[in-house]
Amino acid sequence: MLHRVLALILVLASIAGLAGCGSTTSHYVFATLPAANEVASYREDPNSGVLTEIAGSPFPAGDGATSAVIHPSGKYLYTANPGVGENDISLFSIASDGVLTEITPRTSVAPGASDPLTMVMDPGGKYLYVANVLSNNISVFSISSSSGALSQVTGSPFPIGASPLNMAISPTGNFLYVTSGVGVSSQSSFGSILGFSVNAGSLTRISGGQTGSDGQDPTGVAIDPKGAYLYVTNKGSSSIAIFAIDATTGGLSELSGSPLNDVDQGPVAVIVDPSGDFLYVANQGSSNVATYSLSAGFPTVISDSPFASETDPTFLAIDPGKKYLFVGNQQPGTPGIQAFGNSAGSLNAIFTYATGNTPSSLVVLQ
Numbered sequence: 001m002l003h004r005v006l007a008l009i010l011v012l013a014s015i016a017g018l019a020g021c022g023s024t025t026s027h028y029v030f031a032t033l034p035a036a037n038e039v040a041s042y043r044e045d046p047n048s049g050v051l052t053e054i055a056g057s058p059f060p061a062g063d064g065a066t067s068a069v070i071h072p073s074g075k076y077l078y079t080a081n082p083g084v085g086e087n088d089i090s091l092f093s094i095a096s097d098g099v100l101t102e103i104t105p106r107t108s109v110a111p112g113a114s115d116p117l118t119m120v121m122d123p124g125g126k127y128l129y130v131a132n133v134l135s136n137n138i139s140v141f142s143i144s145s146s147s148g149a150l151s152q153v154t155g156s157p158f159p160i161g162a163s164p165l166n167m168a169i170s171p172t173g174n175f176l177y178v179t180s181g182v183g184v185s186s187q188s189s190f191g192s193i194l195g196f197s198v199n200a201g202s203l204t205r206i207s208g209g210q211t212g213s214d215g216q217d218p219t220g221v222a223i224d225p226k227g228a229y230l231y232v233t234n235k236g237s238s239s240i241a242i243f244a245i246d247a248t249t250g251g252l253s254e255l256s257g258s259p260l261n262d263v264d265q266g267p268v269a270v271i272v273d274p275s276g277d278f279l280y281v282a283n284q285g286s287s288n289v290a291t292y293s294l295s296a297g298f299p300t301v302i303s304d305s306p307f308a309s310e311t312d313p314t315f316l317a318i319d320p321g322k323k324y325l326f327v328g329n330q331q332p333g334t335p336g337i338q339a340f341g342n343s344a345g346s347l348n349a350i351f352t353y354a355t356g357n358t359p360s361s362l363v364v365l366q
Contacts, residue, residue: 026099027319028365029326031337032079033357034064039079040355042183042337044364047352049324050337059100062090066117067361070094072125074365076148080130081106081118084238087114089130089141094365107150109139113157117168122173127201129176131164132157138164138178140201162196165219171227174198175206175250178217179232191218193243194233195250209253211264213242214259220270220281229297233267233281234259240267241282244299246271246274253261255298263290263301269315271321278302280347282313282327289313291345307347310338317362324350328359335359 027044029051035223038058042051050234063083070077077092077100095101109116115134120316121143125310129151130139137157141150163182167175176196182219195209215234222231223245230252232241239259243252266285272278279292279299288306292299311331323339325347335358340347 006248016319025366026098028094029069029317029337030070030077030100030363031355031359032061032065032068032361033058033355034066034360036357037061037063037065037081037083039065039068039077039092039100040359041100042075042353043098044319044324046319046321046323049319049335049341051199051339051351051353053199053312053353056096057094057097060102061092062086062106063089063192065090067119068363069119069121069128070363071121071143071148072123077363078119078121078150080119080126082115082117082133087116089116089128089150090120091150093148103148107141109157113137113139118164120167120169122157122169122198123171124173127153127173127217129167129169129348131167131178131332133163136160136163136198138167138176138203140203142201155202158196158203162192162194165191165217166221167200167363168221168223170223170245170250171225175245176203176342177221177223177230177252179213179221181217183212190237191213191234191330193221193230195252197250206250208251211243211254214254215239219268222270222272222279224272224294224297225274225276229255231272231279231299233262233270235266235268235284238262238265238267240270240284240292240299246299257298259260259295259301263306264288268307269313273317273318274320275322280316280318280325280345283318284312284314287313289316289325289340289347291347293345303343303344307340307349309349310334310336310352313338315360316364317364319364326362326364328362330358337362 062081216236264286
């Protein structure tokens with residue numbers, strides 16, 4: 001049970017929006033706290049990276065609220081609630097001061113799906129994709145542009161034949177990739193990556209669309225901003241697999257030199273910065289974050305990497321201006337969010353914020 005929950009809460013850290021450096025506009029950081037059924041809300045000072053908790057935070061959410069995504073409009077936040085008696089998605093409005101207000105009723109994934117733990121949204125904010133762990137399928141919801149309300153699309157939930165670990169959607173919204181701990185026949189001891197083409201939210205398996213992850217426990221997955229490369233962190237193998245994405249078919253081709261041995265142990269989460277220049281990896285087993293520069297899609301560790309973090313770094317988020325990196329730590333007894341200053345991939349620890357309860361995902365809004 002611990003392995004399943006830990007693997008699935010890695011997720012996530014999809015980042016909404018783009019912003020220039022030196023902005024005086026406040027950013028907001030939201031963290032899910034599943035044990036407390038809450039979402040914590042912080043104001044991020046864009047010039048210092050300092051977080052200040054919003055009055056009234058944390059805000060009540062559904063039972064076991066595990067992952068969160070933000071609508072591109074900045075108006076809505078969604079959480080997946082896999083708790084007992086829930087199996088649903090919460091919708092919150094986001095006020096200009098970062099205050100969250102839940103809009104009820106919640107949207108159920110039942111009866112065809114169970115245990116929604118991981119979510120991604122297409123870049124246009126039209127569809128929400130929800131990975132359901134116990135039912136081995138993906139629920140897809142269309143999103144109302146006027147209210148943020150969810151409506152399940154025809155054919156949903158879509159079976160995938162394996163329990164999902166994580167997901168990533170291409171910048172065009174045309175392709176969805178799902179990682180699983182179940183391997184293909186040629187790599188039965190490793191995990192796999194399942195690829196789907198997307199048409200109006202409907203999922204169709206890409207021809208030959210199940211690829212070995214070239215490692216065990218593919219818990220982290222990210223796509224570069226141009227949609228040219230897909231990165232998978234294999235926690236059990238301490239490696240990073242790199243794939244080129246065919247722009248027409250969505251098919252994956254592993255790059256020469258992949259998988260790349262990670263500099264440390266237990267890589268559980270990975271993100272690419274908004275410019276596509278750097279890749280960041282949270283190494284849970286070594287309690288640090290590694291930074292890689294990207295050239296033609298291939299990662300090369302930078303000279304002063306890795307950077308020490310608090311114990312059990314589990315997920316990552318970067319602010320829209322690329323000036324600050326946030327790390328969710330699941331340190332027993334003192335879980336929290338650690339802020340780092342970021343200069344050309346080099347990280348400098350700023351503050352650590354205690355969350356009281358263990359955070360499971362983090363999203364950032366301008």
